[in-house]
Amino acid sequence: MKNILRVALPPIFTAIALLVVWEIAVMVFKPAAYLLPSPLMILRAANVDSRQLLQATLSTAISAGLGFIIAAVVGMTCASVLSQSKFLQRGLYPLASLFQMVPLVAIAPLLVIWFGYGLSATVASAAIVAVFPVLANTLDGLRSTDPALRELFHIYNANRFTRWWKLELPSATPNIVTGLRIAAGLAVIGTVVGEFVSGYAGEDAPLGMVVLASMRGARTDLVFAAVALSAAVGFVLFGAVSFLGWLSLRKWHASTLIH
């Protein structure tokens, strides 16, 4: 508990201090509300529209979560298949890395063409940005398994599947967790980008749409609120993944041992 407080308190204090400075700066300099609303103004606006904002947050969280899960499963599966074959690795991995260079904003419209307006396009957009870090990190981990341990498994007649399941995958866990943590943040970014292009208005409009609509209506306070909420979605997803990673590594990995 003491440890948690020691880690959590400094950033919380810093954040509060920044908000106070912001609030005071707005009070002193009085910029137009559409340029820079103060934290309290944002809070009030969010409170007024809380129902819609919560709905939007939920809808963004669902597509980020789904996109993340798809990215995790696809990334780990592809990395596992690639790790078993030098041939496939040479042929496919460079293409995968190239694919990662394509800007998401540029392909998002394609996703709308293929998946239509709505959830499936935003989920696809989240999955596409999040898959590569999972793939790359998992593959890295699988390939850097201690060769002596591979020999050990060979001596005792383990087949490929057993070697993967009982040796390569566990020894890649730290890398996989790293990949998943990066993917968690990216999934939210991918979702919001997807929502910009494919978002649907109405009752269950996601945060990306709230940002767009509020911007058009010069409701900068709501823009800020939506941005803060999407950051919160990313934070929660990242936190959940980190916690699960810590759970799976805590018994043996150096990064989690008590110093």
Place this chain on the structure above:
Amino acid sequence: MRDAIGVHVRGVSHKFAGANVIDHADVQVKPGGFLAIVGDSGGGKTTLLRLIGGLIAPSSGEIVFMAGGESDSQSDHAPRGQSAVAAAQANAISFCFQEGRLLPWRNVLQNVALPLELNGVSAQERHTAAREMLAKMQLSDSEHKMPAQLSGGMRMRVAMARALVTRPKLLLLDEPFGALDEVTRLALDEELRQLWQQTGTTAILVTHSIQEAVSLAQQVVVMRGKPGRTLPAIVIDVPKDAAHRTSMPFVALCERVYQQMTMQTNEVVEVTR
């Protein structure tokens, strides 16, 4: 063990990517025997052990396994690769690596049970066998500990328990105690000697310590130079009890090994010709 296997390495050479690492190595150990290999760092000792274990195939020469004191007639004719693979497949050979190499995500018991698990032995059976080995190594209290919680000496004892749990007919040890302090090392040497006597397995030990080689083995082979060559084996005929390490014959044998290890390279070529 009645069916320990002996090894005869005949004129084995090995190349890694065109570079000669081992040049015409000749080594022999009879079933149930104890052979120690000492020599230059980078002289190909680990490579020789991996060749014997069938993990890599030699560029030339052959490695023959013998059962029950006589040369196995079948493997006499079979190409070495085959006989090594066959021996490994029957779980006849176990390795104990430099630095132990435990799986850090498994506790002590699961690590020791691993070889049996990989061979499809049921959970109950393999845990019983693993606990038995752990008791022999005085590790019963630590079966739930993770490798990161063990001292270096304990880790090596776990690695040895893992190597012995399959009741191997040939045990290959690659500098098992190289990273340990002298006191722990002496204690583990003694444990290894007793285990070797109890199980009757054939043992090949690679070590940097002349004392360790002479006090444990029946024969010591020195490997010198790059590419590594084997010098004729030195037969160790002193009694194997704790007190003998200071006896005159023991010291004299250490001296002989030391001479071979420090011999000029051109002399080595002379002797091995």
